[in-house]
Amino acid sequence: MAGRTLVTKLGQRARGPLLIACKRSELNHYQGTEHGKLEEVPLASKGWNHGKARNDHFTVLPLPPEAAAPGRPFGELGIDGRMVEALQSYNIHNATEFQEEAVATLLGGKHALLAAETGCGKTAAYLVPLIQRLRPSGLPNAPRLVVLVPNRELAHQVGEMAASLCGALGLSAHTLVGGKTKQAMLNPQFAEVDVLVATPGVLGKLSSVGIYKLADTQALVLDEADSLTDDSFAERVESLVRRMPQAQLALVSATLPRRLPDVLQPYSETMERVVSPLLHRPLLHIRQHFMRLTRSLKPASLLQLVKGGRKEPLLVFSNRNPTCKWLAMFLRENGIACSNISGDMNHALRIEQWGQFVRGESRVLSATDVGSRGLNTIQVGHVVNYDFPLYPADYIHRVGRVGRLGSPASCQVTNFVASPREIELVQQIEVGAAGSRRQLHMQRLVDRERRYRARQLLGYSDEQMYAVVADVAHYQDFLPFCTRSVVLGADGPVMRANLEIGFAPVLENYTSRVTLLRPRLVRAQCSDGRLFHYLETRWKFAPGLPSAPRSCIIDFHVEFRFKSLIHSHLAGLFFDRVVTQMEGAFVREAGRRFGPPTLPSHPLALAT
Numbered sequence: 001m002a003g004r005t006l007v008t009k010l011g012q013r014a015r016g017p018l019l020i021a022c023k024r025s026e027l028n029h030y031q032g033t034e035h036g037k038l039e040e041v042p043l044a045s046k047g048w049n050h051g052k053a054r055n056d057h058f059t060v061l062p063l064p065p066e067a068a069a070p071g072r073p074f075g076e077l078g079i080d081g082r083m084v085e086a087l088q089s090y091n092i093h094n095a096t097e098f099q100e101e102a103v104a105t106l107l108g109g110k111h112a113l114l115a116a117e118t119g120c121g122k123t124a125a126y127l128v129p130l131i132q133r134l135r136p137s138g139l140p141n142a143p144r145l146v147v148l149v150p151n152r153e154l155a156h157q158v159g160e161m162a163a164s165l166c167g168a169l170g171l172s173a174h175t176l177v178g179g180k181t182k183q184a185m186l187n188p189q190f191a192e193v194d195v196l197v198a199t200p201g202v203l204g205k206l207s208s209v210g211i212y213k214l215a216d217t218q219a220l221v222l223d224e225a226d227s228l229t230d231d232s233f234a235e236r237v238e239s240l241v242r243r244m245p246q247a248q249l250a251l252v253s254a255t256l257p258r259r260l261p262d263v264l265q266p267y268s269e270t271m272e273r274v275v276s277p278l279l280h281r282p283l284l285h286i287r288q289h290f291m292r293l294t295r296s297l298k299p300a301s302l303l304q305l306v307k308g309g310r311k312e313p314l315l316v317f318s319n320r321n322p323t324c325k326w327l328a329m330f331l332r333e334n335g336i337a338c339s340n341i342s343g344d345m346n347h348a349l350r351i352e353q354w355g356q357f358v359r360g361e362s363r364v365l366s367a368t369d370v371g372s373r374g375l376n377t378i379q380v381g382h383v384v385n386y387d388f389p390l391y392p393a394d395y396i397h398r399v400g401r402v403g404r405l406g407s408p409a410s411c412q413v414t415n416f417v418a419s420p421r422e423i424e425l426v427q428q429i430e431v432g433a434a435g436s437r438r439q440l441h442m443q444r445l446v447d448r449e450r451r452y453r454a455r456q457l458l459g460y461s462d463e464q465m466y467a468v469v470a471d472v473a474h475y476q477d478f479l480p481f482c483t484r485s486v487v488l489g490a491d492g493p494v495m496r497a498n499l500e501i502g503f504a505p506v507l508e509n510y511t512s513r514v515t516l517l518r519p520r521l522v523r524a525q526c527s528d529g530r531l532f533h534y535l536e537t538r539w540k541f542a543p544g545l546p547s548a549p550r551s552c553i554i555d556f557h558v559e560f561r562f563k564s565l566i567h568s569h570l571a572g573l574f575f576d577r578v579v580t581q582m583e584g585a586f587v588r589e590a591g592r593r594f595g596p597p598t599l600p601s602h603p604l605a606l607a608t
Contacts, residue, residue: 020044020430022058043430048292048423058430060288071095077103080132086168090161092124098276099125105272106130106219111249113225116276118254118400123158123223126250130219131165136194137216143174143196144218146244148237150227151370152177152199152347153354158223159197166195176212178202179347185209200228200236207243217244224373225251226393229261231515231523231538238263254373254400255393262555286403287412290426295418299330302386305414306336306364312381313357316366317398319387321345327386328366340366372397385415388422395425452558452579455604459597460590462541462552466519468590469539472497472512478589480581484509493517497524510535535560550598556583 020029022044044058071094075084087093095103098116105112106129116122127147134144147162149155159175166173172191176198184202188211196203196212206212220241222228228237241249241263249267260268293301306314318324321342328340339353339362357365358379365371365380372394383402389395402411417426458465472495475485484500493516500509512535515523522539536559544551558579591597 018061020058020060023056027058041431043427045290045292045417045423045426045430048417048426049420053292054294054297056292058290060290060429062285062287071097072100074103074128078107078132079103079128080169082168083128083132083165086164087124087128089164090124092121095125096121098122098274102126102274103129105274106248106250107133109133109248111267111271112251113271113273113275114250114252115274116254118397120276122252122254123161126221126223126252127158127162127165130221130248130250131162131169131171131195134171134194134218136171136192138192139213139216140190140192141188141211142213142216143193144216145195145221146203146214146217146219146240146247147195147197147221147223148200148203148228148240149197149223150199150233150373152179153341153350153370154224154373155197155199156351162195162197171195173197176202176206177347181205185211200233200240204236204239207240214240214243217247219250220244220247221250221252223252225253226255227373229264231521234261235520237261255396286399287410288399288415288429289412290415290417290430292423293416293418298386298416298418301416302327302384303331303334303336305384306331307334310381311363313360313379314364314382314384315371315377315380315401316364316384316386317372317389318366318368319389321368323387324366324368331364331366336364337362338364338366341371342368343370369394369397372401377401381411383411383413385413388415388417388419388425390421390425392425392428395429452556454556454580454583455553456556457544457551457553457599457602457604458587458590459548459551459599459601460587460594461550462543463519464550464590464594465539465552465554465586466522466541468586468593469522470514470516470518472499472514472524475499478592479585545599548598553604558582 017031018028019031020027022028024044027042027044044056047053048056073084073093074087074095075081077095077100098114099121102112102114102122102125106126114122114126116125130145137144147158149158155175155177159173162173163175171194173195174191174193174197176196178199178201181202184206188206190211203212207214222237227233238261249264249271251264251271291301302316316327318327321344324340324342328338331338339357341350341353345353354365356362360379369389380401383398385395385398389398399413402413415426417423472485473487475482479485481501482499484498486498488496488498488511490496495514495516497512497514498509499512510526512524512526515521515525519541521541524535524537526535536557538555538557540555542553542555544553587597587601
């Protein structure tokens with residue numbers, strides 16, 4: 001009876017084409033369907049945590065993209081005619097609305113945050129105006145434009161376009177990546193360089209010894225800024241930004257960074273935001289199929305998918321390097337030509353494997369998320385998430401490998417969904433795609449987030465404070481609201497711990513992934529909580545006053561995103577009080593272990 005009522009309700013409201021086709025047709029969604037604010041949206045994935053949901057599936061059907069106004073030719077935007085001809089070699093004739101706004105902002109010399117969906121031409125949007133503004137220095141190894149990127153493949157791709165645009169104006173461009181840094185330091189090469197595309201590590205090392213001079217750099221671009229501002233790059237990027245304080249800054253990304261490093265905070269007040277209306281929205285002109293599988297069924301399902309159907313180039317994503325390599329071996333053993341790229345692979349081998357895929361020598365590319373950002377994959381017609389991503393930004397980047405400018409017309413994405421953590425994100429996607437919404441906005445839940453940041457000078461050394469904060473196994477002995485802390489295991493600098501944090505009426509038990517970089521960083525991340533989508537705490541330690549060797553500066557950051565608005569509002573009533581008590585507990589524990597502080601604690605400004 002309930003099922004018949006549901007069908008009747010949906011049938012009465014259906015006013016447009018089918019949006020979501022489900023295995024159970026009574027759960028189908030149609031364009032134009034409306035749901036009240038207090039009405040629960042029926043989801044195919046709602047019961048996927050149950051064992052009987054195995055082999056259930058639903059498909060988000062493609063919608064024709066909304067008609068866009070024809071863009072203006074680049075020549076009408078004040079771009080040099082020689083560069084316009086170079087753009088035409090990339091089949092780029094007219095600027096999109098986003099590119100037009102980005103070009104105008106950067107030509108005006110303003111700091112800018114450029115955020116737009118994948119595959120919409122962000123590289124041209126910043127290279128064209130910044131190269132046009134260059135004033136050649138004539139000095140060796142003194143670039144006027146520096147573009148930082150997170151990986152070598154993207155560096156070569158951006159470098160290729162930069163070289164083409166620079167060549168049209170008689171300028172020079174160079175790509176600098178790691179792998180032979182020691183050789184470059186022992187036998188440095190000097191030449192006039194107007195545009196330098198580089199990864200942060202190698203540029204940091206070569207500029208620190210004076211091989212590259214950055215003092216007169218005119219413009220700095222952080223391409224894939226969300227990655228470059230993450231903790232894995234933050235220290236190297238901050239050092240490079242400080243060496244170019246006079247440069248015009250552009251942050252470019254397909255997802256907005258959740259936070260900016262302290263060194264970038266002064267730019268935020270004057271930074272112009274150029275944001276595409278499609279940002280954080282998986283494009284619904286792509287067919288997206290979601291399959292609920294057990295882990296044991298995934299290999300056979302992948303093999304069936306690869307061998308059957310169309311024979312287009314196919315990109316398979318996994319979350320871990322060993323899985324990526326195993327999949328490539330598995331497919332080769334079953335007669336499928338497959339290349340693979342992962343983050344721990346030798347650079348030369350990675351380039352070779354990528355080249356095989358681009359040249360068509362292999363039809364399948366097995367990749368971790370190193371293949372999801374920035375790379376030009378217009379030949380790919382099908383993306384398979386063998387391991388479903390755990391974070392919305394990763395899903396956006398993976399889906400963005402298809403449906404790009406120049407991609408095949410009928411692109412599709414297939415998702416294997418196996419764990420409760422994966423199901424949570426699938427449900428967000430299904431809710432967003434249902435009813436009258438054309439795209440899912442992945443950051444519509446900002447009011448469910450809670451953040452706290454503090455910076456202070458303490459009378460204990462960085463080693464002493466690190467020792468206290470890194471002692472996760474004893475949190476339950478001195479940390480308020482922590483009722484359980486058990487270390488489950490460690491792999492190098494990363495440990496796993498089970499924690500239970502309780503403060504009425506919110507009680508949470510979760511597994512935390514803790515990164516320990518002695519004595520600089522303790523970072524804990526969790527996304528398997530019952531009450532929240534993610535929880536992150538981050539401690540950064542630095543030496544304090546030169547006159548007080550036993551002192552340090554601590555940066556403390558806590559961030560939650562709750563699943564429920566109710567829990568978010570409840571936590572918001574006392575969130576600051578809870579985290580300040582937690583922060584104080586670590587200082588008191590340092591006093592118990594190491595004695596009185598050498599100087600009183602003193603709060604510091606967050607921006608440096």
